Amino acid sequence: MNPSDTSLPSHFELLGTDGAARTGRLTTPHGVVRTPAFMPVGTAGAMKGMHWREVRDAGADIVLGNTYHLMLRPGAERIAALGGLQTFTGWNGPMLTDSGGFQVMSLADLRKVSEHAVTFRSHIDGAKVELSPERSIEVQRYLGSDIAMQMDECVRLPAERDDIDRAMRLSLRWAERSKRAFESAPDGYMLFGIVQGGDIPQLRHASAQGLVEIGFHGYAIGGLAVGEPQAVMLAMIDETAPLLPQERPRYLMGVGTPDDILEAVKRGIDMFDCVMPTRNGRHGVAFTRFGQVNLRNARHADDPRPLDAESPWPSTRNYARAYLHHLVKAGETLGAMLLSEINIAYYQFLMQGIRDAIAHGTFDEFYQRTREDWARGDI
Numbered sequence: 418m419n420p421s422d423t424s425l426p427s428h429f430e431l432l433g434t435d436g437a438a439r440t441g442r443l444t445t446p447h448g449v450v451r452t453p454a455f456m457p458v459g460t461a462g463a464m465k466g467m468h469w470r471e472v473r474d475a476g477a478d479i480v481l482g483n484t485y486h487l488m489l490r491p492g493a494e495r496i497a498a499l500g501g502l503q504t505f506t507g508w509n510g511p512m513l514t515d516s517g518g519f520q521v522m523s524l525a526d527l528r529k530v531s532e533h534a535v536t537f538r539s540h541i542d543g544a545k546v547e548l549s550p551e552r553s554i555e556v557q558r559y560l561g562s563d564i565a566m567q568m569d570e571c572v573r574l575p576a577e578r579d580d581i582d583r584a585m586r587l588s589l590r591w592a593e594r595s596k597r598a599f600e601s602a603p604d605g606y607m608l609f610g611i612v613q614g615g616d617i618p619q620l621r622h623a624s625a626q627g628l629v630e631i632g633f634h635g636y637a638i639g640g641l642a643v644g645e646p647q648a649v650m651l652a653m654i655d656e657t658a659p660l661l662p663q664e665r666p667r668y669l670m671g672v673g674t675p676d677d678i679l680e681a682v683k684r685g686i687d688m689f690d691c692v693m694p695t696r697n698g699r700h701g702v703a704f705t706r707f708g709q710v711n712l713r714n715a716r717h718a719d720d721p722r723p724l725d726a727e728s729p730w731p732s733t734r735n736y737a738r739a740y741l742h743h744l745v746k747a748g749e750t751l752g753a754m755l756l757s758e759i760n761i762a763y764y765q766f767l768m769q770g771i772r773d774a775i776a777h778g779t780f781d782e783f784y785q786r787t788r789e790d791w792a793r794g795d796i
């Protein structure tokens with residue numbers, strides 16, 4: 418389990434730091450991921466409202482798929498028989514899959530957590546399903562993701578200390594089982610552990626130290642972006658990141674807004690995923706260099722200007738706000754499509770700016786200027 422060895426099909430190289438911010442390169446069997454990286458979320462094997470070529474052209478190196486959705490429909494064994502996720506979907510680049518535990522807790526009916534597994538009824542057809550750490554690893558292997566996640570239990574916040582402690586210790590035992598199942602067939606792919614511990618520093622420390630002792634290719638910080646204020650999320654990153662190995666990637670799950678990402682990169686996070694760019698796009702909200710713009714707002718009805726005339730992304734600099742406003746108000750599918758690509762392109766533009774700034778030792782200036790631009794707002 419030594420992914421710093423660059424002769425392995427999967428390995429991480431730390432290329433530069435600026436304060437606690439890091440830039441690196443994560444090599445996987447399906448390609449290279451530039452970090453800090455934002456992973457668009459293709460939950461059920463598709464990027465809602467976009468073609469894969471647009472996701473690639475926007476600058477995304479890696480996308481996320483969800484084990485929970487894909488194992489229920491179309492089924493992991495079926496995807497394996499059809500060549501795995503990359504062949505099945507046509508996205509021929511790196512993919513990371515979440516283990517399924519989080520979605521079970523947020524989407525499934527009649528779910529029950531035991532030491533052995535979580536059992537639930539499919540939200541699609543009501544079928545009874547059991548998801549153990551071993552089955553989750555088996556499913557992720559069938560899907561063929563380059564980076565698999567351990568099975569864990571994420572507790573929504575606020576929560577009682579006893580419940581956070583119980584879920585954190587269960588997740589550590591599941592981490593051990595996930596690794597054992599993963600190592601039963603070493604094949605050059607990666608497995609990440611997930612730090613739990615809620616908003617309690619001592620439990621975060623215990624979780625991080627326990628995972629490092631087990632040893633993983635990378636370490637996710639989970640149990641955040643689950644209802645807590647941003648200040649609490651950032652405080653838990655401050656408590657956790659310094660305990661994680663410098664030479665392994667750190668992944669903050671489910672995060673977040675551009676502001677969340679900038680703050681987390683400043684604290685040493687390398688990887689992110691969030692549905693926000695595509696979900697907000699479908700709801701008519703654009704992310705731009707000057708903050709968010711709600712195209713449903715009547716103020717755009719006669720505005721011939723594009724969202725950002727300086728943007729490198731064609732749709733951001735070519736379409737009049739009045740047209741985007743019209744599409745959104747008319748419920749035209751093209752509105753959701755254009756705003757999804759515009760938003761994914763902005764997130765990747767932000768990540769490229771972050772990587773360049775860290776590489777040049779100018780992250781602090783980039784951080785200040787970016788926040789000033791957001792604060793200036795959309796004129």
Ligand SMILES: O=c1nc[nH]c2cc3[nH]c(NCCN4CCCCC4)nc3cc12
Nearest residue numbers: 515519571639640641642643670671693
């Ligand atoms: O602790 C986790 N383990 C496994 N997967 C996770 C996924 C997560 N996703 C989130 N937050 C998602 C927040 N997102 C923001 C935009 C709207 C939909 C919800 N926290 C997470 C924690 C975990």
